[in-house]
Amino acid sequence: MDSLISISSMARLHSLSRQTLIHYDHIDLFKPVEVDEKGYRYYSRAQIPFLRKIVFLKSLGLSLDSIKEVLLNTNPKKVLEFYSAYKTKVNQQIAELNDIREALNQQIAILNDAVDGYEMNLTEPFIKYYPLRKVIYQEFPENVTKEKLHLTLMNLWRQLEPLRIRPAAGFGTILTLETKECLGCESSDTACESDGRFKSGSCIFVPVNTENLDNLITIPAGEYICLYKFGMPYDISDAQYLLQWMNDNNYELTGNIIDVCLLDTTFYQQDRTEDFCLLQAPFKRK
Known part of the structure; x- marks a missing residue:
């Protein structure tokens, strides 16, 4: 347990609220590696890059469903296609x-x-x-x-x-x-x-x-x-x-x-x- 990160610490590390991480858990976007008998959520240090990426993608205006799609796809070419299509959409919004x-x-x-x-x-x-x-x-x-x-x-x-x-x-x-x-x-x-x-x-x-x-x-x-x-x-x-x-x-x-x-x-x-x-x-x- 000492090697794990509490939900409060993980949220604070990424400038998020605890409720945000609870919501991400409920929608299967970012789940804790362990939940104890009292219901407290814990995360591993190996999960930090994934949450960091979620925060980054959210800052680009992506929906949580789209973020989930990006995280599930580990093929760089597919992610490139997604980013390119999203860039076209953003350019249309800018216009x-x-x-x-x-x-x-x-x-x-x-x-x-x-x-x-x-x-x-x-x-x-x-x-x-x-x-x-x-x-x-x-x-x-x-x-x-x-x-x-x-x-x-x-x-x-x-x-x-x-x-x-x-x-x-x-x-x-x-x-x-x-x-x-x-x-x-x-x-x-x-x-x-x-x-x-x-x-x-x-x-x-x-x-x-x-x-x-x-x-x-x-x-x-x-x-x-x-x-x-x-x-x-x-x-x-x-x-x-x-x-x-x-x-x-x-x-x-x-x-x-x-x-x-x-x-x-x-x-x-x-x-x-x-x-x-x-x-x-x-x-x-x-």
């Missing part, structure tokens, strides 16, 4: 976690813009640089409402599912100015759109390496004149205000206006029943 981290970074960036916007004057445009971006796009139906807006977005969302793309980079509206007569227009609804002055639709931002989609639009990198707003994506009054401000300050619109939704209906508070958005207009100086 998935990297995707999740990127999705969180994108959501954090959107919320940072929202928090900054609450501290700014909503009527004062400002200039900000944006890198190249890509979106998928679907034009609004006639007489668009909030309900139709949601359906349009979900149509785009479903398009991303088979591509395993998380729509974490945000969504919004693309406004295309079709005639410059819209400058100074006093309409605050979708009238301009029906008059052929504005064309608009929902968009969802996608990774910049996305390709070969019929409704894919590239938003060029560059400086944009931006304006925070409370309103729905199909409400173009703020876009008209921004265009008028640009005209008054000798700026010319050079492409589509992007209306990025920062806080949607899930963030509505009692005093607000509209989205909090950021208009982004590409420009050149006249």
Whole structure:
């Protein structure tokens, strides 16, 4: 008995609890060499490498069943095959976690813009640089409402599912100015759109390496004149205000206006029943 190691000593040697070794005994993973008449478990020194290996394999994230499989297989080639297959699985998990981290970074960036916007004057445009971006796009139906807006977005969302793309980079509206007569227009609804002055639709931002989609639009990198707003994506009054401000300050619109939704209906508070958005207009100086 003097040459044996008690369960407490064996557990302490491997930074484990007694209950862990009792559990390993119950599932036939690591059994004591002797149990006395009082039920005390004892282990031999020759068992130390096996428990050390169990602790190591557990630290790799292997299940106890998988660890048992490794210990039962003494063929180095078979263990190599097991490790190689497990490494492939780990690489897949790392890729998935990297995707999740990127999705969180994108959501954090959107919320940072929202928090900054609450501290700014909503009527004062400002200039900000944006890198190249890509979106998928679907034009609004006639007489668009909030309900139709949601359906349009979900149509785009479903398009991303088979591509395993998380729509974490945000969504919004693309406004295309079709005639410059819209400058100074006093309409605050979708009238301009029906008059052929504005064309608009929902968009969802996608990774910049996305390709070969019929409704894919590239938003060029560059400086944009931006304006925070409370309103729905199909409400173009703020876009008209921004265009008028640009005209008054000798700026010319050079492409589509992007209306990025920062806080949607899930963030509505009692005093607000509209989205909090950021208009982004590409420009050149006249």
